[in-house]
Amino acid sequence: MVVGGGGDGSMAGDCGPMGMGRGSDNPVVVVDVWRGSWVIDLLFGRKEGERDPKRSAQLLALGVSESCSFTHRPQRRFSSETNSHSRGFSGILGEKVDTRVVPNVNLLRENGVHESGICTLIKTKPRVITTSQVRFKEIVEEVKEMGINPLRRSFVQAVLAIRGMNKSTWERKVNAYKRWGLSEDEILVAFAKSPSCFQASEDKIMKVMDFLVNKMGLEASLIVQRPTLITLSLEKRLIPRASAIQFLQSKGLVKMNFYLPKAFEYVEELFLQRFVLSNKEEASELLQLYKEKMDFPE
Known part of the structure; x- marks a missing residue:
């Protein structure tokens, strides 16, 4: 099913007789016009069957014109709860749905991207979906050429x-990754696994690689297998956890050949349970060390 409508004038034709103009106060009218439109669910993060028609209608009414496109910025005021839902989507509400949002959403769907992935894209970075059709298609093709499966979250x-x-x-x-001996193919493999490793700054890349390779003695190729390590905080996660593990190793409580990257990836609660609080005799000293390294709360 292709998203949206109105390309044949059907939606625009329905608007006039039903009396819907800018900022319509009639939720039923808006929902009737957009009934079954997957765009509503995308914009407001609601799964089928969980939609609140009245709230969706209010939000849509903020920017719906007689041509059923979002062509103006919201001027009306609704409850603070409604405004909080629309605030993150001001970019979408300010664009024509049929010229950018719908074509870009359709392009992703036609390439097999799951609806949950598209919904995540819109909720986290709504302005991305309003990229010009030409540029957005270039980006999608570039990602496909890298061999990244559209069915994958990455x-x-x-x-x-x-x-x-x-x-x-x-x-x-x-080039920052290449300085550590990684080939372009290895770098692309890392990117395909976790594109977020390229959202880190060059400075962050260099500092984390220096810590892992020069301070911890790990191989640079580790990043090919675990690229998310680049995204972790050096000060709040990598250094404190490495210090805790080294302390436990010095006491003979953790094997010297323990694979350190695993400890970096644990969620905070699991790390504390497994390596700090479980060692009761050393817990006080270890917790103090951990706190000093990351300003851990009392």
Whole structure:
């Protein structure tokens, strides 16, 4: 099913007789016009069957014109709860749905991107979906040429990453990884696994790689297998956890050949349970060390 409508004039034709103009106060009218439109669910993060028709109608009414396109910025005031829902989508509400939003959403769907992925894209970076059709298609094709499967969550992440940088920025980040001996193919593998590793700044890339390779003695190729490590905070996660593990190793409580990257990836609660609080005799000293390294709350 292709998103949206009105290309044949059907939606626009329905608007006049039903009396819907700008800022219509009639929720039923708006929902009737947009009934079954997947755009509503996308814009407001509601799954089928969970939609609140009245709220969706209010939000749509903020920018719906007689041609059923979002052509003006919201002027009306609704409850603070309604405004909080619309605030993140001001970019979409200010664009014509049929000229940018719907074609771009359709392009993703036609390439097999799951609706949940598209919904995540719109909720986290709504302005991306309003990119010009030509540029958006270029980005999608570029991601496909990298061999990233549209069915994987990383496809949408890659679209976000590439949309957020120009060619020179991309090349600088590639060169930052190359300085650590990684080949271009290895770098693309890392990007395909976790595009967020390219959303880190060049400085962040260099600092994390320096810590992992020079301080921890790990292989640079580790990033090919675990590219998300680049996205973790050096000060709040990597250094404190490495210090805690090294302390436990010095006490013989953790094997010297323990694979450190695993500890970096644990969620905070699991890390504390497994490595800090479970060692009761050392817990007080260890917790103090951990706190000093990351300003851990009392």
